[in-house]
Amino acid sequence: MPTSAPFGKTTDGTEVQLFTLRNANGVTATITNYAGTLTSLLVPDKNGKLGDVILGFDDVSGYTSPAFRKANPYFGALIGRYGNRIKGGKFTIDGKAYQVGVNNGVNSLHGGKIGYDQVIWQAEPGTSADGQTLTLKYLSKDGEEGYPGNLNVTVVYTLTNDNALKIDYTATTDKATPINLTNHAYFNLNHGAGKDILGHEVTIPADRYTVVDAGLIPTGELKPVKGTPFDFTAPHAIGERIAQVPGGYDHNWVLNTATGQHSAATVYEPVTGRTLEVTTDQPGIQFYTGNFLDGSLKGKGGTVYGKHAGFCLETQHFPDSPNEPRFPNTILKPGETFHSTSTYTFGVRK
Numbered sequence: 001m002p003t004s005a006p007f008g009k010t011t012d013g014t015e016v017q018l019f020t021l022r023n024a025n026g027v028t029a030t031i032t033n034y035a036g037t038l039t040s041l042l043v044p045d046k047n048g049k050l051g052d053v054i055l056g057f058d059d060v061s062g063y064t065s066p067a068f069r070k071a072n073p074y075f076g077a078l079i080g081r082y083g084n085r086i087k088g089g090k091f092t093i094d095g096k097a098y099q100v101g102v103n104n105g106v107n108s109l110h111g112g113k114i115g116y117d118q119v120i121w122q123a124e125p126g127t128s129a130d131g132q133t134l135t136l137k138y139l140s141k142d143g144e145e146g147y148p149g150n151l152n153v154t155v156v157y158t159l160t161n162d163n164a165l166k167i168d169y170t171a172t173t174d175k176a177t178p179i180n181l182t183n184h185a186y187f188n189l190n191h192g193a194g195k196d197i198l199g200h201e202v203t204i205p206a207d208r209y210t211v212v213d214a215g216l217i218p219t220g221e222l223k224p225v226k227g228t229p230f231d232f233t234a235p236h237a238i239g240e241r242i243a244q245v246p247g248g249y250d251h252n253w254v255l256n257t258a259t260g261q262h263s264a265a266t267v268y269e270p271v272t273g274r275t276l277e278v279t280t281d282q283p284g285i286q287f288y289t290g291n292f293l294d295g296s297l298k299g300k301g302g303t304v305y306g307k308h309a310g311f312c313l314e315t316q317h318f319p320d321s322p323n324e325p326r327f328p329n330t331i332l333k334p335g336e337t338f339h340s341t342s343t344y345t346f347g348v349r350k
């Protein structure tokens with residue numbers, strides 16, 4: 001069974017816990033019930049040495065501090081009710097107009113002002129046939145951040161013996177609502193060596209990406225990546241062409257396979273030999289290169305998180321889908337059960 005220990009108090013004095021999941025290879029994942037945040041993940045390098053590949057803090061106060069709230073990087077958090085952006089925070093379902101929390105310029109990002117990244121989840125450690133688990137539950141009430149319907153969300157983290165962290169998302173609602181659940185972990189497979197992520201080699205099996213406007217809202221165009229710095233169909237170092245992308249990568253790729261479990265990204269870090277493979281059943285992935293990290297946050301072991309200190313691979317539906325009928329559906333209706341699985345598998349290449 002996973003173990004648990006105190007992880008400090010939130011700003012209103014509520015005690016939260018840190019759960020440690022272990023597998024047969026000594027790999028550990030720590031997750032807190034505050035935001036369901038993945039705070040660390042120790043995986044081997046090519047010499048078998050364990051190292052932490054996740055950006056985060058030693059204590060919950062790091063995640064609730066004024067500096068963190070200001071920078072708002074969503075380190076390791078579960079994201080909902082709607083991950084990524086909704087234009088103007090507005091959408092219409094069955095003729096009824098809704099306005100949800102606006103927190104990113106004029107748009108809504110990652111659930112609004114107080115998304116699932118700032119709430120306490122009910123946590124239950126356990127064991128399944130695949131490995132140690134942490135089950136997290138949250139009832140997102142009708143009207144929370146302006147969203148319709150009571151949404152019952154369950155997220156199960158499983159650490160398997162083949163060094164994979166599997167995340168299962170399940171949700172039901174009593175009113176039709178948009179839903180887009182993901183995890184916002186920042187990875188650095190060479191973390192601790194004081195390096196940014198620009199040397200990591202990334203592959204994304206996507207021939208197209210969603211073109212966005214200045215507010216990072218999709219225009220509706222699915223543009224071929226061929227001949228552009230967005231082409232990761234073959235491996236490229238993150239830093240190779242990033243200067244050609246104003247601001248850095250912060251885009252949604254349209255995965256070539258949209259149904260069943262499929263590859264969403266693979267990453268190789270040449271110094272440590274560590275690899276990461278992401279699989280999902282979701283149609284898209286937001287590849288974000290930590291462009292807004294500015295050194296204002298100091299994390300575990302005093303590490304300063306500067307620009308490109310980590311990258312996110314957020315499996316998801318496309319941004320602003322509730323306003324774009326051409327994108328895959330994100331509306332969950334009463335009587336339906338939303339279910340999705342994304343898996344992050346770690347390995348080494350020698």
Ligand code: BGC
Pocket residue numbers: 072073074084216250251286288292312314
């Ligand atoms: C978004 C970025 C945002 C970041 C917050 C990402 O998912 O795409 O634009 O700044 O989350 O850390």
